[in-house]
Amino acid sequence: MKYSKATNYALHTMLFLVAHTPDKPVGVQQLAERQNVSPTYLSKILTKLVKAGLIESASGANGGYRLRRKQEEISFLDIIHAIEGTASLFDCTLDHPSECLIQQEMVKAEGQMEDYLRGKMMSELAEKMRSWH
Amino acid sequence: MKYSKATNYALHTMLFLVAHTPDKPVGVQQLAERQNVSPTYLSKILTKLVKAGLIESASGANGGYRLRRKQEEISFLDIIHAIEGTASLFDCTLDHPSECLIQQEMVKAEGQMEDYLRGKMMSELAEKMRSWH
């Protein structure tokens, strides 16, 4: 079980957009170069972020992507859910007589991780980055 | 990102062994039937649990598997680690100038889930099961 690379790309792209001057959109080309990934592949990932309402896109010359919400309102969990989906990490496929106790505990465990990610905002990371320069 | 079915099989097998009378070993055949999985495949999974020291095996007639520790000393995390490994769920493959802030947060988030799983013992589930019968 691993987080996908796509999630990594998404998180880094978001962090870059947050750190970037907010007005001007950033093209996928530039974002892809910084991460050593092909623009077409990254654009697929970014489209998911657009559909999730985290960023918006502009076509045409000088187009690209920019944030759609304030950075204090974008959590790690928002981004991860946009890429990985929101389904539970654990599915008990066995047919039980009653509810699966194991499943219940696994869902609770996941919930702990999600709570942390829900509370961790992009603005906090941006703050940390700034304090280094 | 999903927990593997193997982890599900492992957890259910452990729960069964915990609920079972402790002395007599249980054969993989019986364990596999209950979960609708092939004995050879399950035995591979169980071998991992053996190597992790959670259960022990006995060859030959009347052989099988049984717990090696007390049920209060076997956590969900022990079982999951035995099957999935202990590596972090998130690897930042980008080459950063310094430590990856995103990675750091992801590791913390994981830690929350692991803390929960570390504290959740087989004995607790067995207790719940008993209270239903």
Add this chain to the structure above:
DNA sequence: CAATCACAGACTTTATTTATCTATAATATA
């Protein structure tokens, strides 16, 4: 109109997970 950009779909490649098959080693018991 031409250059620049995002978007969509089909496709390929690679990696991982889930098994299966077969042979071998260990053990109990008749």
Add this chain to the structure above:
DNA sequence: TATATTATAGATAAATAAAGTCTGTGATTG
């Protein structure tokens, strides 16, 4: 000791998912 029973190991195959490519289309700017 012989036989049945059981776990273990390795090679391999099949199924699924992840990662990435290619190509064409549509929107926007200058």
